[in-house]
Every structure is written in structure tokens, then in C-alpha cells.
Amino acid sequence: MWKKFLGKFLIYFFVIAFCLILLVGIYRIHKTKIVTATEPISPQTPNQGTTASSILSNKKIQNKRSSFNTAKTQITQTKQTQINTKQTSSLSSKKSTPVPSTSRVVTGPTYQIPWGNVTVQITVRDGKIIAVRTPNVPNSSPSRYAAPILVQQALQAGSANIQGVSGATYMSIGFKKSLEGAIAQAGL
Amino acid sequence: MEHVEHGVFHSMGIPIHTTFVDISKDKAEYYTQKAKSIFDIWDKRCSRFRKDSELFLLNEKRGQWYTVSQELFAVISDCVQLAEETGGLFDPSVGTYLAATGYGLPQKFSLPKYVATFRDIELDITRCRIRCYKDQILEPAGIVKGRAIDDAVHIFNDVSGWMLNAGGDIRTHGNFISGSDWHVAIQHPDKLDAIVAVISVHDQSVATSGTYQTTWNFHHELWQHQIDMRQGRPTAGLKSVSVVVNTAEEADIATSIALLYGLDRGQIFLKEKEIPYLMIDDLTIRHSSLSFDALEIGQ
Numbered sequence: 001m002w003k004k005f006l007g008k009f010l011i012y013f014f015v016i017a018f019c020l021i022l023l024v025g026i027y028r029i030h031k032t033k034i035v036t037a038t039e040p041i042s043p044q045t046p047n048q049g050t051t052a053s054s055i056l057s058n059k060k061i062q063n064k065r066s067s068f069n070t071a072k073t074q075i076t077q078t079k080q081t082q083i084n085t086k087q088t089s090s091l092s093s094k095k096s097t098p099v100p101s102t103s104r105v106v107t108g109p110t111y112q113i114p115w116g117n118v119t120v121q122i123t124v125r126d127g128k129i130i131a132v133r134t135p136n137v138p139n140s141s142p143s144r145y146a147a148p149i150l151v152q153q154a155l156q157a158g159s160a161n162i163q164g165v166s167g168a169t170y171m172s173i174g175f176k177k178s179l180e181g182a183i184a185q186a187g188l
Numbered sequence: 189m190e191h192v193e194h195g196v197f198h199s200m201g202i203p204i205h206t207t208f209v210d211i212s213k214d215k216a217e218y219y220t221q222k223a224k225s226i227f228d229i230w231d232k233r234c235s236r237f238r239k240d241s242e243l244f245l246l247n248e249k250r251g252q253w254y255t256v257s258q259e260l261f262a263v264i265s266d267c268v269q270l271a272e273e274t275g276g277l278f279d280p281s282v283g284t285y286l287a288a289t290g291y292g293l294p295q296k297f298s299l300p301k302y303v304a305t306f307r308d309i310e311l312d313i314t315r316c317r318i319r320c321y322k323d324q325i326l327e328p329a330g331i332v333k334g335r336a337i338d339d340a341v342h343i344f345n346d347v348s349g350w351m352l353n354a355g356g357d358i359r360t361h362g363n364f365i366s367g368s369d370w371h372v373a374i375q376h377p378d379k380l381d382a383i384v385a386v387i388s389v390h391d392q393s394v395a396t397s398g399t400y401q402t403t404w405n406f407h408h409e410l411w412q413h414q415i416d417m418r419q420g421r422p423t424a425g426l427k428s429v430s431v432v433v434n435t436a437e438e439a440d441i442a443t444s445i446a447l448l449y450g451l452d453r454g455q456i457f458l459k460e461k462e463i464p465y466l467m468i469d470d471l472t473i474r475h476s477s478l479s480f481d482a483l484e485i486g487q
Contacts, residue, residue, distance in 0.1 A: 140455065141481050146474040148382030151373070162386060163207060163364055166430055167356040167375030168398025169333070175196075175203040179373070179381060180353060184205045187194035 155179055158186035190365045195220030199227035200333070201237060202355030209349030209365060223340040223352065230336035233260055236283060236292040236327050243326065244293055247283065251322035253312065261316050263335065264309065267328045270441065271306035277448045278441075279306045279417040281320075283327030289406040291413060297325065303420065329413070333357055334395065334440025341436075359393040359436040371485065377427035377468055384474060385466060387483035389432060395439030397447040398428035414447055425450045425470055432464045432483060451475065 103125035154160035165179040175181045193216035195206040206223060208216045235241040246254050256264075267280035281304055286292055288299035304321035311318055320326055337354050341361070344350050349362035351370055360370040369390045373383040377400040387394070399412040399422065414423045429447045433439040442463055446454035451469055455477075458465045464480035 141476055141478055143473050143475045146376065146384045146468045146472050148376040148379040148384065150379075150382050152381050162371050162373045162383075164205070164351055164353045164358045164360075164370065164394075165356070165373045165375055165383065166353075166358050166394045166396045167380070168377070168396055168401035168428060169202060169355045169357070170380075170401055171201055171355070172198045172203045175198075178203075179375065179383070180203065180205055180356075184194050184196050187192060187207070188196070 152179065152182060155182035156186060192365060195223075197221075197224040197227075199224055200231040200235065200336070200355075202333075204355070205351075205353045207351040207353075208344075208347055209362070211347055215347075219344055219347070222343050226340040226343070227336050227354070230332060230339070233257065234263060234328060234332045236286075236325075239293065243328075246318060246320070247294065247325050250320050250324055253310075253315075253317045253319045255315065255317040258316060261311070261313070261318065263328045263331060264318055264326060265311055265313075267326075267331060268306045268309055268311065270331075270445070274445055274448070276305055276307075276417055278330065278445050280309070280326045280328050281305050281324055282329065282415045282417055283325035284323070285415050285417075285420055286327055286413060287325045289404070289411050291402075291404055291411070292327070294325070305417065330397070330444030331437065331441055334393075334435070334437035337393075337436035337440075354436075357393070357395040357436055357440055360389055361391055363390070374430045374466060375428075378472060384468065386485050387432065387480070388485050389483065392432050392434060393436040393439040394430065394432050395436065395443045396428055396430040397440075397443035399423065399447070400427055414444075416448065423448060423450070426454070427468045427470060427472070429454065429468075430466045431458065432480065 106124060151160050151162065155162065162183065164183065170178060170180075176185070190210045193208045193211060193213055195208075195216055197204055197220060204223070204227060206216070206220045208219065211219075231238070232240070233242045236243055236247070238244065242256060242260050246256060246260070264280060267278070271277075271279045283292070284299070284303050287294055287297040300323035302323075304324035308321035308324060309318065309326070310320070333354055334357060337352060337357060337359050341350070341352055341359055344352075344361065347361075349364060351358060351360045351364075356375070358372055360372075364370050369388040371386055372389055372394045374385045374387070374394075374396065376382040376384045377398055397414065399414050402413040403410055405411070412422045415421070416423050426447055429443045431439050431442045431446070433442055442458065442461065442465075446458050446465065446467070448454075449457050451467060454467065455465070455475065459477065462479070464477050464483060466474060466476040466480050468474050
């Protein structure tokens, strides 16, 4: 009888142990899942031209980069607080926000692409991402969120010192209500 | 004291705004009307949205030799050259995808099994004629508007300061009032009544290519007119690219190619040509060159 009891005990013991191990493993995977969801690609020879082979390798790199960007978006969504739209009636009142000393820079892995290396740096302050930078791209300023600036009223009043607005091709329909339309109307 | 005269007309389906410094109202109206006539000629020549255009007739005769004007021949020829330089990324054959998804003429056009590329375009320079592949539709987008702007502003010779804005592509000359440079704002891709930057330019052109303005639905999917010919799909990754170059045509081409290349390769392409740029990606993050930042005011 005790053999029967022992058998049942062993079965229950190993089933429970297996479940516990599985749960611990899932918890640890979830805990350690961070931005770098993809492995850095193997080094490739930099290619200056636009041959078919470079276009194909570029396609593979872009697929990996898109998953990197998706993970980067997750960090942006979890750590970034709501960014408020800046509203001003005059460009002269636009002020820049200095980066305080409590900010820290987080550097991601370096990815090799045909025309060099790309490393992403994120500057975080108080749990908010305030700047995203790719320092390997030469002669470029730190990337930042493109905050919209409202100038419609100033343009309609003729008080904004802007003579033209450049944008993706806009059609004649809706011109009167557009920014460029406001500039023309103020002048006509 | 200097005064400013404005003119507005519509051609090629877009609004065109002229600004002149220190000329009479009559002269401003004269130059504006002359510019309109030049734009109308280019529209009649290269529009894929009217059935009486030279381009439409060329596309109707696809598969056959068709004699065209020198101007249209030059446009297609230059497009083919750009396609060769970009490995087919920029390709005037993009009209095939655009027409097949319902954007522009011809109507009721189905995507063929084989989508011809720039390599299938035959150019006979001696007889000024073109033969494209059967079921190949040509669309020289990315070059025509800039070329029309440069053609039109030639008539503003004796005006000391002027600006011409054709649907978002701008060319300037001389100074605005009081000797100041021209201030050009860059439109925000998400909020069309907002801007992201203002730059100061002098004798330069500012052009923007974007994926946010021209969109349409095809089979329950949103398409925009910047097509990656290698994949036959709209591009992704960038919302807009703005550049500063001397002529409007150069600016038009630079933005088109940079946007097709995407964020990384596009930046390399523009840096190699030393063109100041501002890119806004799909996350609404701005990426700009130091040379563009140096032009910004109000930062």
C-alpha cells in the first residue's frame, strides 16, 4: 500500500516541480526582456554604390531595424509622459528647454549597416525620454520630437515674420484655409 | 519704403503664390499671369490627370513609338537617368502602380503581371520619340514641378526680390523687405495648420516631399504616392523630407530620392551632396543636418 502511496506522491511532486520551473522561467524571460530584442547583425562590408546586392542586404537590415524600432517604441510608450503641444502666437516667444543635470544617457547596441555603424542613444530624465540620438551619423544634431507650433492666428493677422510655408504638395482645394493661404490673404 | 505685392493663381491642380518686393502692382500682375501661362504649358505637357495632356497620349500609345516634344523627352530622359543612378528606386514607371491603384489616369487600369521598369523605356533621341513597354504607365513625379518653377521664374529677371511657392515647393531670389532674408516655415506632417521650423534663406529653394498629403484608399488599404518600385508598395519610415538647394528642380529631386531611400540611406545621400535637410520620421522624431539647423531661426 505504501508503494502505491509513494508512486502517487512522486507523480504529484514532479508535476508540481515542473510547473514551478516553467513559471519561474517565464517570469525571468519577461523580466529580462528589454529594448534589444534583436541580435546585432554580422559585420558587412560597407558599400558605397547602389547595386542590386546592396539593395537586397539593405532590405534585410531594414527588417531587423524595424523590430528594433518597435522595441524602442515600447520604451517610449512606457517611459515617456504625455508631450504637450506647444502653442504660441509668435515665434519670438518660443523657448528652448535646457537639459537638467539629473538626466542620464542610455546607449543601445551598435548595428552595422552597409554605410557605417548606427548606435542609438536615449537621454532619459525623470522617466521621460527627452532626446533620441544616433551619434554615428556625422554632422547631424540630436534627434528630438517634432513639436507642432501653431502660427495660424499670427499669419492671418500678418504679424508672423514668415513669407512662405514648405510642405508636401498641397492641392488648390483647401488653399484658402491653409497657412500659405493665410500668408497670401494677409498680403493681398 | 519697400512694399510687397502678392499674386495667387492655380495650375497643375495646385495653388501658386508669388511675392514680389518693390515693384508696381501692374508689373506684379503681369509677372504672375506670365508665370501662370508657363505652369499651364507644363500641365498640358506632363499631367497624368487630364486626357488632353501629352503624357496621357504617350501612355495611351504604350507599346508603340510616339513622338513627343523636346521638353517631355528631356523630362523622361532625365527620369531614366535618375533611375539608373538610384538603381531603380526613383523610376518614372511608378505611374503603373499609381494608375492600377486608382490614382490618376488611365482609369480602370489593372496591374500587369510583369511591371515594367525604367529599363524597358526606349528613347530615340534623333526622332524625339519614346516607346514604353505595353502596360507601362509613365509618371515623371519628383521633377516636373521643380522644372516648371525654374522655368517660370526666369521671367522675373528685373525684380530685385521675389518668392514663388508652388504647392509647397519654394524658390526665392534676393531679399525680402529691409534687406532681410526670406523666412520659410516647414509644415508639420501631422497638424497641417502647424509648423515645425522656420529657416532663413537667400537665393535658394526649399522643397518638401511627404507621405501625409496625397493619400487614397485601394482595397481597404491606405496608399500614398511615394512608391518603392522594388517592392511595389508605398514607402514607410518617413513622413517628410525638406531640403534647401539652389534650384527648385534640384530640391524637388533631392527630396523625392531622399524620401524613397528612407531615414538612414536618405541622410547619407543628402550629406554626400552637402544638402541641408530636415527629416521627420514615422515616430514624429526630427532628424536634421547641422547645416539645416544653422538656417533655423527662433530656436
